[in-house]
Amino acid sequence: xxxxxxxxxxxxxxxxxxxxxxxxxxxxxxxxxxxxxxxxxxxxxxxxxxxxxxxxxxxxxxxxxxxxxxxxxxxxxxxxxxxxxxxxxxxxxxxxxxxxxxxxxxxxxxxxxxxxxxxxxxxxxxxxxxxxxxxxxxxxxxxxxxxxxxxxxxxxxxxxxxxxxxxxxxxxxxxxxxxxxxxxxxxxxxxxxxxxxxxxxxxxxxxxxxxxxxxxxxxxxxxxxxxxxxxxxxxxxxxxxxxxxxxxxxxxxxxxxxxxxxxxxxxxxxxxxxxxxxxxxxxxxxxxxxxxxxxxxxxxxxxxxxxxxxxxxxxxxxxxxxxxxxxxxxxxxxxxxxxxxxxxxxxxxxxxxxx
Amino acid sequence: xxxxxxxxxxxxxxxxxxxxxxxxxxxxxxxxxxxxxxxxxxxxxxxxxxxxxxxxxxxxxxxxxxxxxxxxxxxxxxxxxxxxxxxxxxxxxxxxxxxxxxxxxxxxxxxxxxxxxxxxxxxxxxxxxxxxxxxxxxxxxxxxxxxxxxxxxxxxxxxxxxxxxxxxxxxxxxxxxxxxxxxxxxxxxxxxxxxxxxxxxxxxxxxxxxxxxxxxxxxxxxxxxxxxxxxxxxxxxxxxxxxxxxxxxxxxxxxxxxxxxxxxxxxxxxxxxxxxxxxxxxxxxxxxxxxxxxxxxxxxxxxxxxxxxxxxxxxxxxxxxxxxxxxxxxxxxxxxxxxxxxxxxxxxxxxxxxx
Numbered sequence: 240x241x242x243x244x245x246x247x248x249x250x251x252x253x254x255x256x257x258x259x260x261x262x263x264x265x266x267x268x269x270x271x272x273x274x275x276x277x278x279x280x281x282x283x284x285x286x287x288x289x290x291x292x293x294x295x296x297x298x299x300x301x302x303x304x305x306x307x308x309x310x311x312x313x314x315x316x317x318x319x320x321x322x323x324x325x326x327x328x329x330x331x332x333x334x335x336x337x338x339x340x341x342x343x344x345x346x347x348x349x350x351x352x353x354x355x356x357x358x359x360x361x362x363x364x365x366x367x368x369x370x371x372x373x374x375x376x377x378x379x380x381x382x383x384x385x386x387x388x389x390x391x392x393x394x395x396x397x398x399x400x401x402x403x404x405x406x407x408x409x410x411x412x413x414x415x416x417x418x419x420x421x422x423x424x425x426x427x428x429x430x431x432x433x434x435x436x437x438x439x440x441x442x443x444x445x446x447x448x449x450x451x452x453x454x455x456x457x458x459x460x461x462x463x464x465x466x467x468x469x470x471x472x473x474x475x476x477x478x479x480x481x482x483x484x485x486x487x488x489x490x491x492x493x494x495x496x497x498x499x500x501x502x503x504x505x506x507x508x509x510x511x512x513x514x515x516x517x518x519x520x521x522x523x524x525x526x527x528x529x530x531x532x533x534x535x536x537x538x539x540x541x542x543x544x545x546x547x548x549x550x551x552x553x554x555x556x557x558x559x560x561x562x563x564x565x566x567x568x569x570x571x572x573x574x575x576x577x578x579x580x581x582x583x584x585x586x587x588x589x590x591x592x593x594x
Numbered sequence: 595x596x597x598x599x600x601x602x603x604x605x606x607x608x609x610x611x612x613x614x615x616x617x618x619x620x621x622x623x624x625x626x627x628x629x630x631x632x633x634x635x636x637x638x639x640x641x642x643x644x645x646x647x648x649x650x651x652x653x654x655x656x657x658x659x660x661x662x663x664x665x666x667x668x669x670x671x672x673x674x675x676x677x678x679x680x681x682x683x684x685x686x687x688x689x690x691x692x693x694x695x696x697x698x699x700x701x702x703x704x705x706x707x708x709x710x711x712x713x714x715x716x717x718x719x720x721x722x723x724x725x726x727x728x729x730x731x732x733x734x735x736x737x738x739x740x741x742x743x744x745x746x747x748x749x750x751x752x753x754x755x756x757x758x759x760x761x762x763x764x765x766x767x768x769x770x771x772x773x774x775x776x777x778x779x780x781x782x783x784x785x786x787x788x789x790x791x792x793x794x795x796x797x798x799x800x801x802x803x804x805x806x807x808x809x810x811x812x813x814x815x816x817x818x819x820x821x822x823x824x825x826x827x828x829x830x831x832x833x834x835x836x837x838x839x840x841x842x843x844x845x846x847x848x849x850x851x852x853x854x855x856x857x858x859x860x861x862x863x864x865x866x867x868x869x870x871x872x873x874x875x876x877x878x879x880x881x882x883x884x885x886x887x888x889x890x891x892x893x894x895x896x897x898x899x900x901x902x903x904x905x906x907x908x909x910x911x912x913x914x915x916x917x918x919x920x921x922x923x924x925x926x927x928x929x930x931x932x933x934x935x936x937x938x939x940x941x942x943x944x945x946x947x948x949x
Contacts, residue, residue, distance in 0.1 A: 263910065401912055403767060410765045412758060412932070538896065538917060550919075555618065555928040557756055558919040562893065566912055573910040577767070588943055 243278040246271070246583065247297055249330035251323060251355055252341035253286045253310050256369055256396075259572040260339070265304035267576060275583045282335040283326060284310050287342070290319030291326035295333050323351065324358050331362045337582065339575060340368035346460045346469065349376035360384045360392060367578040369396035369571055375469035375485050378476050391582050396574030398424065398470045399547050401563025403577060408478050412556065417478045419518035422549035423542035424470040427454040427461035428493050428513040430544055432530075435498050436505040453545060463492035467515050467528045475517035478551065481524030489527035496530055508535040512542065538562075598633040601626070601938065602652055604685035606678055606710055607696035608641045608665050611724055611751075614927040615694070620659035622931060630938045637690040638681060639665050642697070645674030646681035650688050678706065679713050686717045692937065694930060695723035701815045701824065704731035715739045715747060722933040724751035724926055730824035730840050733831050746937050751929030753779065753825040754902050756918025758932060763833050767911065772833045774873035777904035778897035779825040782809040782816035783848050783868040785899055787885075790853050791860040808900060818847035822870050822883045830872035833906065836879030844882035851885055863890040867897065893917075 250257050264279055271277050279300045285291035292313035306312045320329050327338060338359040342352050349372025356373040359366045360381065368374065373381060374394045385392040395405045399422075408417065423429060430453055434444035445462075448454035460466045468490045475481040475488075493513055504511045509532040517526035533539050538560045542548040550560040563570070605612050619634055626632050634655045640646035647668035661667045675684050682693060693714040697707050704727025711728040714721045715736065723729065728736060729749045740747040750760045754777075763772065778784060785808055789799035800817075803809035815821045823845045830836040830843075848868055859866045864887040872881035888894050893915045897903040905915040918925070 402914060403762075403911075406765070407758075407762070410761070541893065555931075556758075556918075556925055557921055559757060560915075560917040560919065562915040562917075563911075564913040564915065570911055576910075 241276060243272045243276050245280045245297075245334070246277040246337070247280045247282045247330075247333070247335040248337045248339055248579075249283040249285070249293065249326065249335045250281065250339045250341060251285045251291075251326065252343065252370075253284050253289075254341065254343065255568055256571050256575070257284075257339070257341045258309070259568040260341075260575050261300065261309050262304045263569065263572045263576055264300040264579075268300045271580075271583070275580075275587060277583060279579075281309070282333050283330050284313050285323060285326040286310065287323075289314055291321070291323060292317045292319055293326060293329040293333055293335075297333070297335075323355050327355065327359050327362060327364065331364060335364065337365045337367065337579070340366060340370055340373070341575075342370060344370050344372050346372070346465050349373050353377055356381055356392070357384065360388055360390045363388055363390060365391040365393075365582050367393045367575055367582070369394075369400070369575055371397045371466075371469045371473065375472045378473065379482055391585060393578035393581060394473070395578045395581075396571045398473050399549060399563055400574040401547065401566030401570040402549070402561050403574070404474065404549070404561070405477055406577065406581065412553070416554040417551050418554060419516070419552045420474060420478060420549055421539060422471075422474070422515045423512055423539055423547060424474075424515045424549075425461055425464075425467040425513055426545040426547070427458055428464075428467070428530075429542055430454070431462070432493060432501060432511060432513075433543060435501045436510065438502075440498065441494070462494050464490045464513060464528045465492075467513055471515040471517060471526050471528050474515070474549075475524050475526045479517055479519045479524050481517070481519065481526075483524055483526060487526075489529065491527075491529040493530050504532045507532075509533055510540065512539065514539070596631060598627045598631050600635045600652075600689070601632040601692070602635045602637045602685075602688070602690040603692045603694055603934075604638040604640070604648065604681065604690045605636065605694045605696060606640045606646075606681065607698065607725075608639050608644075609696065609698065610923055611926050611930070612639075612694070612696045613664070614923040615696075615930050616655065616664050617659045618924065618927045618931055619655040619934075623655045626935075626938070630935075630942060632938060634934075636664070637688050638685050639668050640678060640681040641665065642678075644669055646676070646678060647672045647674055648681060648684040648688055652688070652690075678710050682710065682714050682717060682719065686719060690719065692720045692722065692934070695721060695725055695728070696930075697725060699725050699727050701727070701820050704728050708732055711736055711747070712739065715743055715745050718743055718745060720746040720748075720937050722748045722930055722937070724749075724755070724930055726752045726821075726824045726828065730827045733828065734837055746940060748933035748936055749828070750933045750936075751926045753828050754904060754916075754918055755929040756902065756921030756925040757904070757916050758929070759829070759904070759916070760832055761932065761936065767908070771909040772906050773909060774871070774907045775829060775833060775904055776894060777826075777829070777870045778867050778894055778902060779829075779870050779904075780816055780819075780822040780868055781900040781902070782813055783819075783822070783885075784897055785809070786817070787848060787856060787866060787868075788898060790856045791865060793857075795853065796849070817849050819845045819868060819883045820847075822868055826870040826872060826881050826883050829870070829904075830879050830881045834872055834874045834879050836872070836874065836881075838879055838881060842881075844884065846882075846884040848885050859887045862887075864888055865895065867894065869894070
């Protein structure tokens with residue numbers, strides 16, 4: 240057997256998702272070597288708080304996963320570089336070819352993640368991100384940039400990370416023409432609405448959702464519909480071929496719904512949920528995120544707690560629904576891994592074509 | 595733009611699925627030319643009753659779709675060849691590279707479709723089939739044969755044709771490791787059981803299912819569980835990596851269920867359905883098709899009428915459920931088309947690799 244080719248990655252952002260990704264990558268390392276002849280090597284980890292570290296030779300994923308704190312493996316012996324952009328440049332210089340962008344989301348504008356992605360694609364790195372910001376705010380621009388620099392930009396984990404929706408649309412449903420979708424994409428509002436139905440008030444419901452680790456410390460972007468709007472933007476552009484921005488989506492949150500309205504609807508078997516809907520008509524994509532009563536027997540009623548549901552209306556395949564049952568961090572990490580596989584497959588094809 | 599390369603197909607079996615496939619292919623012909631530089635040409639159509647016809651130059655799909663009876667386009671001017679095997683040979687001689695096998699299923703042994711597929715793969719033709727028989731009875735053998743003859747054998751439409759399950763497992767979920775599934779795969783028993791729940795007896799229920807066009811004239815293979823067993827075999831081998839035959843599946847039909855048992859279960863919110871279940875344990879795949887009460891809140895309860903449901907338990911992606919809402923012939927035809935796209939993509943990669 241040939242020596243596997245090193246596949247050098249740098250990770251920007253090192254929270255829960257990144258920490259779940261390292262052991263997953265380690266567990267699939269031999270599979271990657273067997274299937275594609277590559278050995279994944281982590282060349283650097285960067286975080287805003289602890290610094291940006293790049294190692295000249297890097298460390299293979301299996302060895303790195305043995306450390307209780309992978310970040311410390313880098314930070315204990317290395318001097319940090321100046322900032323995220325120096326980190327990307329230095330990563331490129333030591334031979335990294337993929338940036339995995341996992342910094343936390345700034346829902347207003349997608350920064351600084353958006354600039355990280357731009358910088359990496361411009362430097363010729365492929366980029367995988369689980370951060371909704373760059374894709375929601377600048378998918379068209381980033382895809383154009385990646386074509387121009389012959390890089391790949393992948394974002395499977397940004398929406399419904401328990402379902403391979405982006406890959407599904409791209410590889411599994413050729414020429415199928417999805418013309419609309421309905422989905423529940425925000426678990427905080429799902430849970431808060433269920434708790435209000437059960438008799439709690441909004442403040443109590445939010446606190447309980449926070450205790451369960453589902454709502455953020457600041458739940459306003461969930462409650463006002465903006466989180467769902469960013470996800471709806473990504474799906475509308477990816478599945479329906481739209482070119483819309485989050486600002487173009489009609490967005491209405493759940494804060495102002497009277498508790499009585501919520502309870503009456505639930506008792507009638509048509510509970511109110513924050514519904515994402517997008518449709519293409521005459522080549523024009525429109526979308527909305529609004530609280531709506533779900534008809535009885537609607538498959539979307541399966542979206543309770545963190546379980547997400549999407550129904551796709553297609554021309555050639557009729558209606559297809561997909562349900563991710565209570566996904567965890569492992570699913571987010573797997574989405575990143577599946578993007579990595581897609582990148583490696585695509586490179587193999589290109590190499591064989593002499594590109 | 596370059597002249598598109600002819601992509602010559604022969605169709606064996608010309609029932610409802612084939613008749614739905616021709617216009618679908620015509621509607622996607624320009625897309626195939628644009629994306630892959632090929633022009634689909636029908637070089638022959640063969641049926642047991644009306645004869646086996648092969649045309650030297652063939653006719654492009656768009657032109658053929660304009661005829662009210664595409665079979666007549668061939669039969670009105672050509673002499674039939676002797677039988678299905680001569681048809682395959684002659685098809686190969688006029689440059690066809692793909693056999694689309696759509697003859698009707700013989701549930702006991704998968705013949706004669708199985709021999710048609712063998713013969714075509716041996717001749718170097720790629721094969722697409724929507725007939726469950728060959729795959730259920732001889733998937734391992736046919737896949738080995740196709741590797742040996744450098745051909746492709748595709749069967750997306752054999753099970754749950756409203757869902758791209760085979761492609762999903764192969765392309766969209768790399769290294770995901772599905773370890774079990776539960777599914778409702780037979781719509782006749784779904785419908786018959788619902789009708790019995792509503793107060794009809796078995797005979798009435800069967801007649802009504804026949805009138806709705808869901809049950810066959812001879813419904814015995816549906817009712818005794820054999821249709822579901824063939825589908826379960828294919829999915830167990832494809833999704834779980836098994837090597838089982840239909841005979842190894844524990845199969846129990848619904849004929850002997852007392853109507854009172856069926857009604858009592860439904861009233862308790864746990865209706866009985868013909869459940870397909872397969873699991874891999876210690877590298878060994880086992881499967882069963884048996885009538886079971888579905889737990890309340892089970893996603894499989896969505897499988898009413900012709901709507902099919904499958905839940906996949908995976909290692910890295912948790913549980914994923916997929917629902918095809920009342921698929922029609924168009925979905926079966928689309929499954930064949932998606933296999934055609936897979937074949938063309940794969941050939942393009944091979945050509946570029948100089949194979």
